[in-house]
Amino acid sequence: MKVTIIDYGMGNLFSVQRAVEICGVTNITLGTTPDDIIGADCLILPGVGAFKDGMQGLKAAGLVEPIKAYSGSGKPLLGICLGAQMLATTGEEFGTHEGLDLISGRVTKIPAQAGEFTQKLPFIGWTPLSAPRTNGFADTALQRLNSEESVYLVHSFHLEVADSADLLATYDYGGVPVTAAIQRKNVTGMQFHPEKSSVVGLRILSDFLAQV
Amino acid sequence: MINKRLIARLDIKGPNLIKGIQLEGLRKLGDPQVFADRYYAQGVDELLYIDIVASLYGRSKLTEIVRRAARDVFVPMTVGGGVRTVDDVKELLRAGADKVAINTAAVARPDLIREVAQRFGSQCMVLSVEAKQQAPGQWEVYTDCGRERSGLDVIEWVQRGIELGAGEILVTSIDKEGSRSGFDIGLTRAVAAVADVPIIASGGYGIPSHVKDVVNVGADAVAVADALHYNRITLPALRQSMREMDIPVRKVNV
Numbered sequence: 001m002k003v004t005i006i007d008y009g010m011g012n013l014f015s016v017q018r019a020v021e022i023c024g025v026t027n028i029t030l031g032t033t034p035d036d037i038i039g040a041d042c043l044i045l046p047g048v049g050a051f052k053d054g055m056q057g058l059k060a061a062g063l064v065e066p067i068k069a070y071s072g073s074g075k076p077l078l079g080i081c082l083g084a085q086m087l088a089t090t091g092e093e094f095g096t097h098e099g100l101d102l103i104s105g106r107v108t109k110i111p112a113q114a115g116e117f118t119q120k121l122p123f124i125g126w127t128p129l130s131a132p133r134t135n136g137f138a139d140t141a142l143q144r145l146n147s148e149e150s151v152y153l154v155h156s157f158h159l160e161v162a163d164s165a166d167l168l169a170t171y172d173y174g175g176v177p178v179t180a181a182i183q184r185k186n187v188t189g190m191q192f193h194p195e196k197s198s199v200v201g202l203r204i205l206s207d208f209l210a211q212v
Numbered sequence: 213m214i215n216k217r218l219i220a221r222l223d224i225k226g227p228n229l230i231k232g233i234q235l236e237g238l239r240k241l242g243d244p245q246v247f248a249d250r251y252y253a254q255g256v257d258e259l260l261y262i263d264i265v266a267s268l269y270g271r272s273k274l275t276e277i278v279r280r281a282a283r284d285v286f287v288p289m290t291v292g293g294g295v296r297t298v299d300d301v302k303e304l305l306r307a308g309a310d311k312v313a314i315n316t317a318a319v320a321r322p323d324l325i326r327e328v329a330q331r332f333g334s335q336c337m338v339l340s341v342e343a344k345q346q347a348p349g350q351w352e353v354y355t356d357c358g359r360e361r362s363g364l365d366v367i368e369w370v371q372r373g374i375e376l377g378a379g380e381i382l383v384t385s386i387d388k389e390g391s392r393s394g395f396d397i398g399l400t401r402a403v404a405a406v407a408d409v410p411i412i413a414s415g416g417y418g419i420p421s422h423v424k425d426v427v428n429v430g431a432d433a434v435a436v437a438d439a440l441h442y443n444r445i446t447l448p449a450l451r452q453s454m455r456e457m458d459i460p461v462r463k464v465n466v
Contacts, residue, residue, distance in 0.1 A: 011332075014308045015282050022286075048305065049333050112408075120432065122335040122379045124410045126215050126257055126462040150215065150462045152257075152288055154310065154335045156379075173214070196288045196310060198255070198464075 001212050004031040004040035006067075008057040010082065011048030012195075019195035020044070023206040034066035042212045043070055047082030051091030051107055051157070054082045055099060064100065071102050076212055077187045078141075081155065084182065084189030088159045102187045104162035110155070111176050119174040126150035126197075129169040129180050140168055140183055141190075141208035149200045151192040153180065158191060213460040216423075217257040217433035218450060220440050221414060222247060224263045224293065227273055231390075231438045238264075241441050245280055251440065252285045254447035255464030259289045260382070260412070260435050262313065262340075264357045266294025275307045282308025290382075292340050293357075298327050305332065313382050315340035316355040319362050319369075322376055329377025334409075339378035341366055343399055344386040351399055358386045366399070371406050380410045382435070388416030390438070395426035404430025420445070420453035427459055 003020055007013055007030040020028055031037055045067065047054050058064050071077050079087045088099040091107040099107070112119045128150050129142070137143050145151075153171070158179040161167045168188070169181035182189045188208065194201035222244050223230050229244040241247070248259055259281065263274045278291055291304050292313030301312045318325050318339060329337045342358050343351040343366045351366035362369075370381055383403050385396035395416040404411055413426045414435035423434050439445050454461045 012305050012308060012310065014279070014306060015286070018283055018308075019286060048310075048336065049331065053331075118408070120408055120410050122333075122409065124335065124380060125217055125432070148463045149465075154288070156333075156335065193288070193310075196286060198252070198287050202286060 001025060001041045002027045002029065002039065003042045003044065003209070004029045004036050005044045005046060006031050006037065006063065008032070008061050008063060010054050010057050011046055013046060015195045016044060016046045016080065019202055019205055020209070022202055023209050025209060032061060034062060037063060037066040037070050040070065041075060042209065043067070043075070043077045045077065045079045045083035045086065047080070047086065049082055051082065051085055051093040051099070052095065052097045054086050055091070055097055058086070067100060068102070071187055074186050076208070077102070078208055079189040080195070081191060081193060084191050085157060085159055087182065087187060087189045089162070091157070093157050103159070103166050103182050103184050103189065105159050105166070105182075107157050107159050110158050110173065110178055119176070122154055122156040123173055123178070124154045126152050127171040129171055132164070132167050132170055137169070141188060141204050141211070142169060142181065144203060144207060145200065151180070151194070151197040151201055151204070153192045155191060159189065214432075215460050215462045216427050216431070216454070218447060218454075218461065219258045219260050219412060219433050219435040220247070220251040220256045220447070221260045221262065221435040221437040223437065224261055224274060224277060225265050227277070229441065230264065231441060244277055247441060248281045248285050251447060252287060255451070256287060256447055257462060258287055258433070259285065260313070261289065261291045261293075263293025275303055278304060278309050279307040290338055292338070297324070298331055301328050301332060301336070305336070311336050311338050311380065313338040313340040315342060318373065319353060319355050319364065322372065325373055325376035325378055329379065334377050334379030337378050338380045338382050339370070339373040340382045340384070341370060342384045342386055343396070345396070345399070349398065349402065351402070354386055367402055367406055370403050374407060374409055378409065380412065381407055382412045382414060385415040391416055392418030392439070394418060394422040395431070395434070397425055397429055400426050400431050401429035420450055421457065423450070423454060424457045424459055
Protein backbone atom coordinates (compact mmCIF):
# COMPACT_ATOMS: atom_id res chain seq x y z
CA MET A 1 0.00 0.00 0.00
CA LYS A 2 1.36 3.37 -1.04
CA VAL A 3 0.27 6.27 1.16
CA THR A 4 0.88 9.75 -0.20
CA ILE A 5 0.90 12.74 2.14
CA ILE A 6 0.46 15.94 0.16
CA ASP A 7 3.24 18.44 0.77
CA TYR A 8 2.16 21.90 -0.33
CA GLY A 9 4.09 23.91 2.25
CA MET A 10 1.36 24.12 4.89
CA GLY A 11 2.13 22.73 8.27
CA ASN A 12 3.39 19.81 10.17
CA LEU A 13 3.96 16.88 7.83
CA PHE A 14 6.50 15.19 10.01
CA SER A 15 4.06 14.20 12.75
CA VAL A 16 1.52 12.91 10.21
CA GLN A 17 4.23 10.91 8.48
CA ARG A 18 5.46 9.41 11.76
CA ALA A 19 1.93 8.54 12.82
CA VAL A 20 1.32 6.72 9.52
CA GLU A 21 4.64 4.88 10.01
CA ILE A 22 3.61 3.85 13.52
CA CYS A 23 0.43 2.42 11.96
CA GLY A 24 2.66 0.02 10.05
CA VAL A 25 2.81 1.65 6.63
CA THR A 26 6.25 1.42 5.04
CA ASN A 27 5.59 2.97 1.65
CA ILE A 28 5.00 6.66 2.38
CA THR A 29 5.54 9.44 -0.16
CA LEU A 30 5.51 13.16 0.49
CA GLY A 31 3.60 14.11 -2.62
CA THR A 32 4.27 17.36 -4.45
CA THR A 33 3.27 16.51 -8.03
CA PRO A 34 0.07 15.41 -9.85
CA ASP A 35 1.71 12.03 -10.56
CA ASP A 36 2.35 11.46 -6.84
CA ILE A 37 -1.35 11.96 -6.21
CA ILE A 38 -2.78 9.91 -9.03
CA GLY A 39 -0.45 7.01 -8.17
CA ALA A 40 -1.44 6.81 -4.48
CA ASP A 41 -3.47 4.00 -2.91
CA CYS A 42 -4.37 6.31 -0.08
CA LEU A 43 -4.10 10.09 -0.04
CA ILE A 44 -3.72 12.30 3.02
CA LEU A 45 -4.20 16.07 2.83
CA PRO A 46 -2.86 17.66 6.04
CA GLY A 47 -2.53 21.36 6.72
CA VAL A 48 -2.40 24.14 9.25
CA GLY A 49 -3.24 27.74 8.53
CA ALA A 50 -5.83 29.79 6.69
CA PHE A 51 -8.23 28.36 4.08
CA LYS A 52 -7.22 30.81 1.39
CA ASP A 53 -3.50 30.14 1.82
CA GLY A 54 -4.11 26.40 1.74
CA MET A 55 -6.10 26.51 -1.51
CA GLN A 56 -3.54 28.86 -3.04
CA GLY A 57 -0.82 26.38 -2.10
CA LEU A 58 -2.68 23.55 -3.81
CA LYS A 59 -3.41 25.65 -6.88
CA ALA A 60 0.18 26.89 -7.18
CA ALA A 61 1.35 23.27 -7.16
CA GLY A 62 -1.28 22.30 -9.74
CA LEU A 63 -2.82 19.77 -7.36
CA VAL A 64 -6.49 20.78 -7.25
CA GLU A 65 -7.60 18.82 -10.32
CA PRO A 66 -5.43 15.77 -9.51
CA ILE A 67 -6.95 15.58 -6.02
CA LYS A 68 -10.45 15.77 -7.49
CA ALA A 69 -9.60 13.12 -10.07
CA TYR A 70 -8.10 10.90 -7.38
CA SER A 71 -11.22 11.32 -5.26
CA GLY A 72 -13.39 10.34 -8.22
CA SER A 73 -11.48 7.07 -8.51
CA GLY A 74 -13.02 5.90 -5.23
CA LYS A 75 -9.72 5.44 -3.40
CA PRO A 76 -9.58 6.76 0.19
CA LEU A 77 -8.81 10.41 0.81
CA LEU A 78 -8.28 11.84 4.28
CA GLY A 79 -8.16 15.56 5.04
CA ILE A 80 -6.83 16.63 8.43
CA CYS A 81 -7.55 20.01 10.08
CA LEU A 82 -7.20 22.60 7.30
CA GLY A 83 -7.06 19.66 4.91
CA ALA A 84 -10.52 18.61 6.12
CA GLN A 85 -11.85 22.15 5.73
CA MET A 86 -10.59 22.40 2.16
CA LEU A 87 -12.83 19.46 1.20
CA ALA A 88 -15.75 21.92 1.44
CA THR A 89 -17.36 23.91 -1.37
CA THR A 90 -16.31 27.27 0.05
CA GLY A 91 -14.36 28.74 2.93
CA GLU A 92 -15.20 32.00 4.63
CA GLU A 93 -11.95 32.82 6.41
CA PHE A 94 -10.55 36.22 5.24
CA GLY A 95 -13.21 36.45 2.49
CA THR A 96 -15.05 33.70 0.56
CA HIS A 97 -12.86 31.24 -1.32
CA GLU A 98 -13.48 28.14 -3.39
CA GLY A 99 -12.58 24.81 -1.88
CA LEU A 100 -12.18 21.35 -3.39
CA ASP A 101 -15.96 20.82 -3.25
CA LEU A 102 -15.71 17.12 -2.43
CA ILE A 103 -18.12 17.51 0.48
CA SER A 104 -20.85 20.11 0.02
CA GLY A 105 -20.74 22.80 2.66
CA ARG A 106 -19.19 25.98 3.92
CA VAL A 107 -16.31 26.56 6.32
CA THR A 108 -17.50 29.16 8.82
CA LYS A 109 -16.38 30.61 12.11
CA ILE A 110 -17.51 28.57 15.11
CA PRO A 111 -20.40 30.50 16.72
CA ALA A 112 -18.83 31.61 19.98
CA GLN A 113 -22.01 33.11 21.33
CA ALA A 114 -24.64 30.70 22.64
CA GLY A 115 -27.26 32.41 24.74
CA GLU A 116 -25.53 34.45 27.42
CA PHE A 117 -22.29 32.49 27.24
CA THR A 118 -19.36 33.48 25.07
CA GLN A 119 -16.90 30.70 24.31
CA LYS A 120 -13.23 31.30 23.69
CA LEU A 121 -11.83 30.96 20.18
CA PRO A 122 -9.73 29.26 19.01
CA PHE A 123 -10.97 26.10 20.65
CA ILE A 124 -7.85 24.38 21.92
CA GLY A 125 -8.07 21.08 23.68
CA TRP A 126 -9.28 17.52 24.08
CA THR A 127 -12.90 16.51 23.81
CA PRO A 128 -15.04 13.39 23.32
CA LEU A 129 -17.02 13.16 20.07
CA SER A 130 -20.69 12.48 19.38
CA ALA A 131 -22.09 10.54 16.44
CA PRO A 132 -25.01 12.32 14.75
CA ARG A 133 -25.74 9.39 12.43
CA THR A 134 -28.27 6.77 13.45
CA ASN A 135 -25.69 4.00 12.98
CA GLY A 136 -23.07 5.94 14.96
CA PHE A 137 -19.50 5.59 13.72
CA ALA A 138 -20.09 2.19 12.10
CA ASP A 139 -17.96 1.42 9.04
CA THR A 140 -15.81 4.55 9.44
CA ALA A 141 -12.38 5.32 10.85
CA LEU A 142 -14.10 6.21 14.14
CA GLN A 143 -15.77 2.83 14.56
CA ARG A 144 -13.78 1.93 17.68
CA LEU A 145 -14.01 5.37 19.33
CA ASN A 146 -16.06 5.26 22.51
CA SER A 147 -17.92 8.11 24.17
CA GLU A 148 -15.32 8.59 26.93
CA GLU A 149 -12.28 8.90 24.70
CA SER A 150 -11.05 12.33 23.63
CA VAL A 151 -9.30 13.72 20.58
CA TYR A 152 -7.29 16.93 20.19
CA LEU A 153 -8.56 19.88 18.20
CA VAL A 154 -7.32 23.40 17.66
CA HIS A 155 -9.43 25.61 15.41
CA SER A 156 -11.69 28.66 15.06
CA PHE A 157 -13.47 27.54 11.85
CA HIS A 158 -15.40 24.39 11.05
CA LEU A 159 -17.22 22.79 8.12
CA GLU A 160 -20.98 23.21 8.05
CA VAL A 161 -22.21 20.42 5.81
CA ALA A 162 -25.03 21.04 3.32
CA ASP A 163 -26.20 17.43 3.60
CA SER A 164 -26.44 16.22 7.20
CA ALA A 165 -25.67 12.68 6.02
CA ASP A 166 -22.07 13.83 5.50
CA LEU A 167 -21.65 14.81 9.14
CA LEU A 168 -19.68 12.07 10.91
CA ALA A 169 -18.76 13.53 14.31
CA THR A 170 -19.40 16.62 16.40
CA TYR A 171 -18.48 17.91 19.82
CA ASP A 172 -20.36 20.18 22.14
CA TYR A 173 -18.84 23.62 22.73
CA GLY A 174 -20.98 25.42 25.26
CA GLY A 175 -24.21 24.17 23.70
CA VAL A 176 -23.08 24.62 20.10
CA PRO A 177 -22.45 21.46 18.04
CA VAL A 178 -19.10 21.87 16.29
CA THR A 179 -18.03 19.72 13.32
CA ALA A 180 -15.22 17.35 14.24
CA ALA A 181 -15.36 14.94 11.28
CA ILE A 182 -17.16 14.58 7.96
CA GLN A 183 -17.36 11.71 5.53
CA ARG A 184 -18.92 10.99 2.17
CA LYS A 185 -18.09 7.67 0.54
CA ASN A 186 -14.29 7.47 0.14
CA VAL A 187 -13.66 11.04 1.37
CA THR A 188 -13.11 11.62 5.10
CA GLY A 189 -12.23 14.84 6.87
CA MET A 190 -10.96 15.02 10.44
CA GLN A 191 -10.97 18.47 12.00
CA PHE A 192 -9.20 16.90 14.96
CA HIS A 193 -5.58 15.81 14.75
CA PRO A 194 -5.31 12.00 14.82
CA GLU A 195 -1.53 12.42 14.78
CA LYS A 196 -1.72 14.48 18.00
CA SER A 197 -4.47 12.59 19.80
CA SER A 198 -2.25 10.06 21.51
CA VAL A 199 -3.10 6.36 21.30
CA VAL A 200 -6.75 7.13 20.51
CA GLY A 201 -5.73 9.15 17.45
CA LEU A 202 -3.26 6.54 16.26
CA ARG A 203 -5.98 3.90 16.50
CA ILE A 204 -8.35 6.08 14.44
CA LEU A 205 -5.64 6.59 11.82
CA SER A 206 -4.92 2.88 11.82
CA ASP A 207 -8.61 2.10 11.32
CA PHE A 208 -8.73 4.58 8.45
CA LEU A 209 -5.71 2.96 6.80
CA ALA A 210 -7.25 -0.48 7.33
CA GLN A 211 -10.04 0.49 4.92
CA VAL A 212 -7.52 0.77 2.09
CA MET B 213 -17.77 21.44 30.53
CA ILE B 214 -14.61 21.79 28.48
CA ASN B 215 -11.69 19.69 29.68
CA LYS B 216 -8.87 21.60 31.34
CA ARG B 217 -5.47 20.74 29.92
CA LEU B 218 -2.58 19.42 32.02
CA ILE B 219 0.63 20.51 30.35
CA ALA B 220 4.13 19.35 31.21
CA ARG B 221 6.56 22.24 30.93
CA LEU B 222 10.11 21.40 29.93
CA ASP B 223 12.60 24.24 30.31
CA ILE B 224 15.59 23.60 28.12
CA LYS B 225 19.18 24.82 28.23
CA GLY B 226 21.36 23.53 25.41
CA PRO B 227 20.62 19.80 25.15
CA ASN B 228 19.33 19.44 28.72
CA LEU B 229 16.13 19.68 30.64
CA ILE B 230 16.72 22.08 33.51
CA LYS B 231 14.85 23.22 36.55
CA GLY B 232 14.73 26.94 37.27
CA ILE B 233 14.18 28.61 40.59
CA GLN B 234 12.48 31.92 39.94
CA LEU B 235 14.15 31.70 36.54
CA GLU B 236 17.57 32.30 38.08
CA GLY B 237 19.18 29.28 39.71
CA LEU B 238 19.49 26.36 37.30
CA ARG B 239 19.94 22.66 37.68
CA LYS B 240 20.42 20.08 34.94
CA LEU B 241 17.93 17.22 35.05
CA GLY B 242 18.99 15.31 31.95
CA ASP B 243 17.79 14.33 28.49
CA PRO B 244 14.42 15.99 27.79
CA GLN B 245 13.34 13.02 25.66
CA VAL B 246 13.36 10.72 28.69
CA PHE B 247 10.90 13.06 30.39
CA ALA B 248 8.81 13.60 27.26
CA ASP B 249 8.45 9.82 26.81
CA ARG B 250 7.42 9.44 30.44
CA TYR B 251 4.78 12.16 30.28
CA TYR B 252 3.41 10.84 27.00
CA ALA B 253 3.09 7.38 28.52
CA GLN B 254 1.33 8.94 31.53
CA GLY B 255 -1.24 10.65 29.32
CA VAL B 256 -0.08 14.27 29.29
CA ASP B 257 -2.37 16.60 27.31
CA GLU B 258 0.41 18.70 25.83
CA LEU B 259 4.13 19.37 26.09
CA LEU B 260 5.53 22.88 26.44
CA TYR B 261 9.21 23.35 25.59
CA ILE B 262 10.89 26.63 26.46
CA ASP B 263 14.54 27.23 25.62
CA ILE B 264 15.53 29.52 28.45
CA VAL B 265 18.79 30.84 27.04
CA ALA B 266 18.00 31.06 23.34
CA SER B 267 16.95 34.70 23.61
CA LEU B 268 20.33 35.53 25.07
CA TYR B 269 22.59 33.71 22.66
CA GLY B 270 20.42 33.75 19.57
CA ARG B 271 20.62 30.09 18.71
CA SER B 272 18.88 26.99 19.83
CA LYS B 273 19.07 23.22 19.91
CA LEU B 274 15.35 23.27 20.30
CA THR B 275 14.55 22.24 16.74
CA GLU B 276 16.49 19.00 17.17
CA ILE B 277 14.84 18.32 20.52
CA VAL B 278 11.38 18.87 19.02
CA ARG B 279 12.10 16.73 15.97
CA ARG B 280 13.31 13.94 18.23
CA ALA B 281 10.19 14.21 20.39
CA ALA B 282 7.84 14.24 17.40
CA ARG B 283 9.13 10.82 16.35
CA ASP B 284 7.48 9.11 19.30
CA VAL B 285 5.25 11.56 21.08
CA PHE B 286 1.78 12.05 19.58
CA VAL B 287 0.36 14.90 21.60
CA PRO B 288 0.52 18.61 20.80
CA MET B 289 3.76 20.44 21.42
CA THR B 290 4.16 24.15 22.05
CA VAL B 291 7.67 25.46 21.62
CA GLY B 292 9.26 28.76 22.59
CA GLY B 293 12.54 30.47 23.32
CA GLY B 294 14.50 32.37 20.72
CA VAL B 295 11.71 32.49 18.12
CA ARG B 296 12.34 35.72 16.21
CA THR B 297 11.03 35.38 12.68
CA VAL B 298 8.34 33.74 10.57
CA ASP B 299 11.07 31.43 9.26
CA ASP B 300 11.92 30.32 12.81
CA VAL B 301 8.25 29.43 13.27
CA LYS B 302 8.15 27.52 9.99
CA GLU B 303 11.20 25.50 10.99
CA LEU B 304 9.73 24.54 14.37
CA LEU B 305 6.37 23.59 12.84
CA ARG B 306 8.10 21.43 10.26
CA ALA B 307 10.02 19.75 13.07
CA GLY B 308 6.75 18.72 14.71
CA ALA B 309 5.70 21.68 16.85
CA ASP B 310 2.01 22.62 16.78
CA LYS B 311 2.27 26.06 18.32
CA VAL B 312 5.04 28.51 19.04
CA ALA B 313 5.31 30.67 22.14
CA ILE B 314 6.90 34.08 21.63
CA ASN B 315 7.89 36.59 24.28
CA THR B 316 11.07 38.63 23.79
CA ALA B 317 10.88 39.04 20.01
CA ALA B 318 7.21 40.04 20.21
CA VAL B 319 7.97 42.71 22.79
CA ALA B 320 10.78 44.00 20.60
CA ARG B 321 8.61 43.96 17.47
CA PRO B 322 4.88 43.41 18.12
CA ASP B 323 4.16 43.06 14.39
CA LEU B 324 5.77 39.62 14.60
CA ILE B 325 2.58 38.45 16.32
CA ARG B 326 0.48 39.58 13.36
CA GLU B 327 2.88 38.07 10.83
CA VAL B 328 2.88 34.67 12.52
CA ALA B 329 -0.90 34.67 13.00
CA GLN B 330 -1.55 35.59 9.38
CA ARG B 331 0.85 33.03 8.02
CA PHE B 332 0.09 30.06 10.25
CA GLY B 333 -3.15 31.02 11.97
CA SER B 334 -3.84 32.46 15.41
CA GLN B 335 -4.03 28.97 16.84
CA CYS B 336 -0.27 28.66 16.25
CA MET B 337 0.66 31.95 17.87
CA VAL B 338 0.96 31.70 21.64
CA LEU B 339 1.90 34.95 23.35
CA SER B 340 4.26 34.06 26.17
CA VAL B 341 4.11 36.62 28.97
CA GLU B 342 6.52 36.57 31.90
CA ALA B 343 4.96 38.67 34.61
CA LYS B 344 6.38 40.18 37.77
CA GLN B 345 4.20 41.97 40.25
CA GLN B 346 4.98 45.65 40.78
CA ALA B 347 2.10 46.69 43.00
CA PRO B 348 -1.24 45.21 44.04
CA GLY B 349 -3.12 44.47 40.80
CA GLN B 350 -0.20 45.52 38.63
CA TRP B 351 2.32 43.35 36.80
CA GLU B 352 5.18 44.19 34.45
CA VAL B 353 6.21 42.17 31.39
CA TYR B 354 9.75 40.79 31.55
CA THR B 355 11.71 39.39 28.64
CA ASP B 356 14.72 37.12 28.18
CA CYS B 357 13.33 34.59 30.66
CA GLY B 358 12.76 36.99 33.48
CA ARG B 359 16.03 38.84 33.17
CA GLU B 360 14.99 42.09 31.48
CA ARG B 361 12.28 44.58 32.30
CA SER B 362 10.19 45.78 29.38
CA GLY B 363 8.26 48.64 30.96
CA LEU B 364 5.03 47.12 29.57
CA ASP B 365 1.96 46.52 31.70
CA VAL B 366 0.92 42.86 31.49
CA ILE B 367 -2.80 43.49 31.00
CA GLU B 368 -2.29 46.13 28.31
CA TRP B 369 0.24 43.89 26.54
CA VAL B 370 -2.09 40.89 26.60
CA GLN B 371 -4.88 42.99 25.06
CA ARG B 372 -2.53 44.29 22.39
CA GLY B 373 -1.23 40.79 21.68
CA ILE B 374 -4.74 39.42 21.18
CA GLU B 375 -5.61 42.33 18.86
CA LEU B 376 -2.53 41.49 16.82
CA GLY B 377 -3.62 37.86 16.50
CA ALA B 378 -2.32 35.85 19.45
CA GLY B 379 -4.56 32.78 19.82
CA GLU B 380 -3.48 31.74 23.30
CA ILE B 381 -1.72 33.34 26.27
CA LEU B 382 0.94 31.57 28.32
CA VAL B 383 1.19 33.49 31.59
CA THR B 384 4.27 32.70 33.64
CA SER B 385 4.54 34.27 37.06
CA ILE B 386 8.17 35.07 37.80
CA ASP B 387 7.29 35.61 41.46
CA LYS B 388 5.71 32.17 41.78
CA GLU B 389 8.01 30.11 39.56
CA GLY B 390 9.64 27.37 41.58
CA SER B 391 7.94 28.50 44.80
CA ARG B 392 5.47 25.58 45.10
CA SER B 393 3.14 28.10 46.74
CA GLY B 394 0.41 28.08 44.08
CA PHE B 395 -0.19 29.91 40.82
CA ASP B 396 -0.53 33.70 40.81
CA ILE B 397 -4.29 33.92 41.22
CA GLY B 398 -4.59 37.71 40.93
CA LEU B 399 -2.52 37.74 37.77
CA THR B 400 -4.49 34.94 36.12
CA ARG B 401 -7.81 36.51 37.08
CA ALA B 402 -6.71 39.88 35.65
CA VAL B 403 -5.54 38.29 32.38
CA ALA B 404 -8.71 36.18 32.10
CA ALA B 405 -10.81 39.32 32.45
CA VAL B 406 -9.42 40.72 29.19
CA ALA B 407 -8.64 37.54 27.21
CA ASP B 408 -11.17 35.90 24.87
CA VAL B 409 -8.56 33.29 23.95
CA PRO B 410 -7.36 30.32 26.05
CA ILE B 411 -4.95 30.95 28.93
CA ILE B 412 -2.21 28.65 30.20
CA ALA B 413 -1.16 29.39 33.79
CA SER B 414 2.45 28.59 34.60
CA GLY B 415 4.60 28.91 37.69
CA GLY B 416 3.89 27.95 41.26
CA TYR B 417 2.35 24.48 41.22
CA GLY B 418 2.78 22.79 44.59
CA ILE B 419 -0.27 20.66 45.31
CA PRO B 420 -3.31 19.60 43.23
CA SER B 421 -5.67 22.13 44.86
CA HIS B 422 -3.51 24.90 43.35
CA VAL B 423 -4.80 23.81 39.95
CA LYS B 424 -8.38 24.15 41.11
CA ASP B 425 -7.63 27.64 42.47
CA VAL B 426 -6.26 28.87 39.17
CA VAL B 427 -8.87 27.13 36.98
CA ASN B 428 -11.54 28.81 39.08
CA VAL B 429 -10.24 32.25 38.11
CA GLY B 430 -10.16 31.49 34.40
CA ALA B 431 -7.16 29.33 33.42
CA ASP B 432 -7.95 26.89 30.60
CA ALA B 433 -4.74 24.93 31.08
CA VAL B 434 -1.98 24.64 33.64
CA ALA B 435 1.71 24.02 33.09
CA VAL B 436 3.53 21.93 35.67
CA ALA B 437 7.29 21.52 35.62
CA ASP B 438 9.51 20.27 38.43
CA ALA B 439 6.70 18.62 40.45
CA LEU B 440 6.51 16.22 37.50
CA HIS B 441 10.24 16.15 36.78
CA TYR B 442 10.98 15.18 40.41
CA ASN B 443 8.02 12.81 40.58
CA ARG B 444 6.41 14.69 43.46
CA ILE B 445 3.24 13.90 41.56
CA THR B 446 2.44 11.84 38.48
CA LEU B 447 0.03 12.88 35.76
CA PRO B 448 -2.45 10.05 36.50
CA ALA B 449 -2.49 11.08 40.17
CA LEU B 450 -2.99 14.74 39.26
CA ARG B 451 -5.77 13.81 36.84
CA GLN B 452 -7.46 11.76 39.54
CA SER B 453 -7.23 14.68 41.99
CA MET B 454 -8.81 16.97 39.39
CA ARG B 455 -11.71 14.60 38.98
CA GLU B 456 -12.22 14.42 42.72
CA MET B 457 -12.34 18.24 42.79
CA ASP B 458 -14.87 18.26 39.89
CA ILE B 459 -12.40 19.85 37.47
CA PRO B 460 -13.13 18.35 34.03
CA VAL B 461 -10.09 16.61 32.54
CA ARG B 462 -9.60 14.23 29.67
CA LYS B 463 -10.18 10.60 30.50
CA VAL B 464 -7.03 8.65 29.77
CA ASN B 465 -6.47 4.92 29.77
CA VAL B 466 -2.85 4.38 30.67
